[in-house]
Amino acid sequence: MDIVEHYLYTKEHEWINIEDGVGTVGITEYAQSALGDITFVDLPHAEAEVEQFEQLTSVESVKSASDIFSPMSGRIIDVNDKLSDDPGLINRSCCDKGWIARIEISDMDESSNLLTAAEYGSYLESLDRNGDADSDE
Amino acid sequence: MIISVPRRTPLFNTHMALGAKMVPFGGWEMPLQYPDGILKEHEANRKGCSVFDCSHMGEFLIEGDAVACGLERIVTQPLADQPVGTCRYGMALNASGGTIDDLIVYRLAPEKWMVVVNAANIAKDAAHFRAHLASGTRFEDVSDETAKIDVQGPLSRDVMAALVPGVRDLAYYTFGIFRVLGEDVIVSRTGYTGELGYEIYYPWGRTGKLWDALCADRRVHPTGLGVRDVLRIEVCYPLYGHELSEEISPLEAGLGRFVDTGKDFMGRAELLRRDREGGRRIIHFVSASRRAPRQGHAIFSAEGVVAGDVVSGTFSPALGAGVGIGFIKKEFTGAYKNIIFGDEKMRVDAQAASRPFYKTGSLRA
Numbered sequence: 458m459d460i461v462e463h464y465l466y467t468k469e470h471e472w473i474n475i476e477d478g479v480g481t482v483g484i485t486e487y488a489q490s491a492l493g494d495i496t497f498v499d500l501p502h503a504e505a506e507v508e509q510f511e512q513l514t515s516v517e518s519v520k521s522a523s524d525i526f527s528p529m530s531g532r533i534i535d536v537n538d539k540l541s542d543d544p545g546l547i548n549r550s551c552c553d554k555g556w557i558a559r560i561e562i563s564d565m566d567e568s569s570n571l572l573t574a575a576e577y578g579s580y581l582e583s584l585d586r587n588g589d590a591d592s593d594e
Numbered sequence: 595m596i597i598s599v600p601r602r603t604p605l606f607n608t609h610m611a612l613g614a615k616m617v618p619f620g621g622w623e624m625p626l627q628y629p630d631g632i633l634k635e636h637e638a639n640r641k642g643c644s645v646f647d648c649s650h651m652g653e654f655l656i657e658g659d660a661v662a663c664g665l666e667r668i669v670t671q672p673l674a675d676q677p678v679g680t681c682r683y684g685m686a687l688n689a690s691g692g693t694i695d696d697l698i699v700y701r702l703a704p705e706k707w708m709v710v711v712n713a714a715n716i717a718k719d720a721a722h723f724r725a726h727l728a729s730g731t732r733f734e735d736v737s738d739e740t741a742k743i744d745v746q747g748p749l750s751r752d753v754m755a756a757l758v759p760g761v762r763d764l765a766y767y768t769f770g771i772f773r774v775l776g777e778d779v780i781v782s783r784t785g786y787t788g789e790l791g792y793e794i795y796y797p798w799g800r801t802g803k804l805w806d807a808l809c810a811d812r813r814v815h816p817t818g819l820g821v822r823d824v825l826r827i828e829v830c831y832p833l834y835g836h837e838l839s840e841e842i843s844p845l846e847a848g849l850g851r852f853v854d855t856g857k858d859f860m861g862r863a864e865l866l867r868r869d870r871e872g873g874r875r876i877i878h879f880v881s882a883s884r885r886a887p888r889q890g891h892a893i894f895s896a897e898g899v900v901a902g903d904v905v906s907g908t909f910s911p912a913l914g915a916g917v918g919i920g921f922i923k924k925e926f927t928g929a930y931k932n933i934i935f936g937d938e939k940m941r942v943d944a945q946a947a948s949r950p951f952y953k954t955g956s957l958r959a
Binding site for chain 1: 627631632633820823824883884885886888908909911916939940
């Protein structure tokens with residue numbers, strides 16, 4: 458499984474790529490695979506404020522819906538409009554072209570609450586060992 | 595202490611080897627989807643050829659004159675005049691006019707019948723038939739010996755004909771006995787997807803070779819229960835437990851054309867009384883967006899008044915929008931068009947639509 462080295466991660470399988478105080482947010486390979494083909498993305502509104510680990514948006518696959526949580530607090534300054542017509546972009550390129558929103562980060566110290574790539578990798582292994590409760594049907 | 599372990603079809607190991615995601619369904623462990631994903635399986639069924647493992651479903655064999663043995667009174671469709679070699683879809687009702695199960699009756703011979711029922715209702719249905727067939731009527735539950743593979747899609751006739759030449763001329767909703775890989779079995783031109791398709795009833799222990807032979811055809815794509823539900827919703831076919839149940843009558847579900855009120859059958863009086871007095875009515879609707887309605891969502895009138903609830907919903911790859919089926923209170927039926935569905939977190943506009951949502955299937959090709 459591809460885990461991008463310089464991203465930070467949450468246990469809910471979101472990633473954030475921080476550059477110059479702005480974080481680009483998406484979901485991981487593990488999440489997109491578990492969700493299956495994504496059919497709808499409820500894009501957040503630009504200018505909206507989000508809190509760390511609060512709901513950022515929700516996505517739907519053919520038969521179910523899942524909440525996506527923001528890895529850090531801040532103000533949304535951009536959303537990926539391509540996802541309106543092509544939600545499958547998340548499945549095809551979850552860590553690159555399938556980004557969901559960009560956030561102007563309000564508190565950089567919050568990054569200490571996130572997992573590094575290595576920590577996220579270990580976390581995924583522990584899920585495999587213990588058997589993750591299926592969030593799908 | 596009774597521990598309930600889900601049962602497995604003869605193809606369980608095959609599904610696992612294909613990497614299927616397995617889920618519990620009606621007491622069985624069934625493939626929800628295969629690794630290529632739901633959209634690919636959907637496309638295979640609507641444009642190519644899908645195979646489904648439906649071995650969990652139930653089959654009963656009954657011998658007797660339809661009227662004399664009591665079968666005619668159990669089923670809402672007329673059986674006495676059903677031609678041999680044809681199938682009839684209907685229901686068995688309870689005393690309140692609600693639905694015990696929906697089923698298909700195959701007339702094998704003037705006094706020989708096969709009744710095919712939903713997997714989750716096999717025990718309930720068998721008890722019902724046994725209780726109401728005339729004593730001495732031969733009734734056999736052959737579900738455990740009978741597997742079933744559904745072959746569905748515009749290319750299914752060509753796929754089937756490569757395996758079973760005589761099947762090419764089979765007319766819609768008829769069946770025959772065909773030699774399939776050395777076994778003489780029932781093949782019917784029936785299905786649950788709205789596309790041209792067939793159901794093959796096969797000896798339980800030998801089903802593996804049939805599945806393998808079908809999958810060796812590169813036009814064929816294994817397809818799971820997840821997509822099966824999407825396909826049947828797209829053509830507005832009922833699923834027991836959603837559009838039909840012990841509490842829901844076939845008339846409330848808009849299935850009156852499968853109920854012959856001119857004949858006597860169990861539940862008829864209550865069915866008609868409920869229909870006269872009104873209550874709930876089925877509604878089919880298309881979401882204004884890609885967002886899908888889900889079972890349990892509420893349905894609101896355009897003015898925001900609670901009108902009913904959603905019993906089935908999904909994103910429809912064929913329409914590129916959410917589609918749903920629900921029941922609304924009698925006072926909201928009539929000249930409505932615009933509705934809203936949703937829950938505490940979201941509200942979505944939708945429009946009532948005529949059945950089926952997907953109108954260009956190959957079913958009658």
